[in-house]
Amino acid sequence: MDHRKCSKTALQNAADNSKYVELVRSGEDYFLRLEKLIDKAEKEIHIQTYIFENDDTGNRIASCLKKAAQRKVKVYVLLDAYGSAALPNSFAQDLVQHGILLRFFSPLFSLNNFYIGRRMHHKIVVADEKMALIGGINIADKYHGTTGSEPWLDYAVQLNCPAAKNLQILCSDYFFKKGSSKKIPPVLHSAGSALVGILQNDWLQQKTEVCDTYTNAFIHAEKEIVIVGSYFLPGNRLAKALKKACKRGIKTTVILAGISDVPLVRRATEHLYSSFLDDHMRIYEWNKSVVHGKAAVVDNKWSTVGSFNLNSLSCYGSIEMNVEVHSVEFAENLRADFEIVISECSEITKGSLRQRAGIFNKLGNWIFYQMVRTIMLFLTFLPHLRFLKNYRL
Numbered sequence: 001m002d003h004r005k006c007s008k009t010a011l012q013n014a015a016d017n018s019k020y021v022e023l024v025r026s027g028e029d030y031f032l033r034l035e036k037l038i039d040k041a042e043k044e045i046h047i048q049t050y051i052f053e054n055d056d057t058g059n060r061i062a063s064c065l066k067k068a069a070q071r072k073v074k075v076y077v078l079l080d081a082y083g084s085a086a087l088p089n090s091f092a093q094d095l096v097q098h099g100i101l102l103r104f105f106s107p108l109f110s111l112n113n114f115y116i117g118r119r120m121h122h123k124i125v126v127a128d129e130k131m132a133l134i135g136g137i138n139i140a141d142k143y144h145g146t147t148g149s150e151p152w153l154d155y156a157v158q159l160n161c162p163a164a165k166n167l168q169i170l171c172s173d174y175f176f177k178k179g180s181s182k183k184i185p186p187v188l189h190s191a192g193s194a195l196v197g198i199l200q201n202d203w204l205q206q207k208t209e210v211c212d213t214y215t216n217a218f219i220h221a222e223k224e225i226v227i228v229g230s231y232f233l234p235g236n237r238l239a240k241a242l243k244k245a246c247k248r249g250i251k252t253t254v255i256l257a258g259i260s261d262v263p264l265v266r267r268a269t270e271h272l273y274s275s276f277l278d279d280h281m282r283i284y285e286w287n288k289s290v291v292h293g294k295a296a297v298v299d300n301k302w303s304t305v306g307s308f309n310l311n312s313l314s315c316y317g318s319i320e321m322n323v324e325v326h327s328v329e330f331a332e333n334l335r336a337d338f339e340i341v342i343s344e345c346s347e348i349t350k351g352s353l354r355q356r357a358g359i360f361n362k363l364g365n366w367i368f369y370q371m372v373r374t375i376m377l378f379l380t381f382l383p384h385l386r387f388l389k390n391y392r393l
């Protein structure tokens with residue numbers, strides 16, 4: 001975990017205890033911060049998200065962006081063409097008419113799109129190279145919550161520190177298709193008493209930082225791993241690292257979806273439960289809303305939050321961005337939030353699994369698992385081959 005170089009000033013400034021890096025949960029708190037961030041921007045805003053919906057939350061954020069553009073802030077919006085496919089043309093046109101620079105990433109049916117699995121999966125807003133929100137939260141009512149329905153469980157990190165500058169450069173590169181993010185080395189920046197790194201995953205640019213860092217964190221864990229995982233289907237590399245950690249006696253806990261917007265994937269994950277339990281992993285299912293979070297804490301000192309799901313699509317398909325935070329204080333906050341979540345979850349034990357899993361349920365789970373793995377393999381075949389050549393655990 002300590003394999004990264006620190007930026008020059010990082011260690012000198014590491015004693016400063018101001019709030020430069022803050023944990024944020026999905027819901028009103030996240031969207032209030034997002035509004036504030038946009039309203040405070042003076043020069044430039046980049047917003048990159050997989051899903052932007054035409055609902056109350058989407059309109060609320062769009063209206064802040066339009067106001068920013070009206071006060072001559074340059075506003076760049078990059079949306080994934082597949083994830084945000086439901087956004088009406090009129091909504092997009094309205095943004096453009098207000099002076100917002102809007103681009104859709106990689107339409108599915110275009111002549112130069114050979115890699116349909118490579119989606120723009122970021123969930124980032126960054127302003128003036130100094131303030132940012134980065135995490136797993138898309139822009140839609142589901143992540144805010146509505147009357148009678150809890151927000152989808154998810155996390156983000158608010159950065160008010162030098163890491164925001166690199167984040168903005170990376171966002172700008174993707175917006176302008178410069179493809180130069182290779183030039184930006186992964187370094188740790190100071191953020192008060194924490195060290196913060198921006199991690200990218202984009203196989204076309206040979207970036208596997210999120211996947212590598214997760215794997216390293218699991219390999220070097222000394223006591224405990226806790227993961228909140230949406231669409232949790234770790235591929236060989238991550239699964240082996242987790243299994244080895246369990247074998248070394250590392251207390252490993254996963255918080256997974258009891259209900260999901262993609263039931264096929266949830267059932268595929270359920271297929272793995274008995275092997276997780278054999279490895280002495282603790283499994284908790286959250287049933288209050290959909291689990292959409294992508295976050296982990298290792299040994300109460302290293303944390304990561306971002307867009308990266310622990311599955312092959314995120315490893316070898318989509319363009320992902322996570323933040324890693326080296327800080328006991330931050331890790332303890334995230335860990336404490338996980339503990340609250342766990343207290344509201346149902347634990348899956350061998351006994352409860354036996355009761356739930358009749359033969360037809362088990363067979364269904366196996367079929368869904370094979371289906372999902374095949375779809376993921378189809379979408380990520382080329383990059384998978386390329387990386388497997390370079391990697392042996």
Ligand SMILES: O=P(O)(O)OC[C@H](O)CO
Nearest residue numbers: 050051138230261262309
């Ligand atoms: O791709 P994600 O992780 O942003 O999730 C998106 C929604 O769940 C799609 O149903």
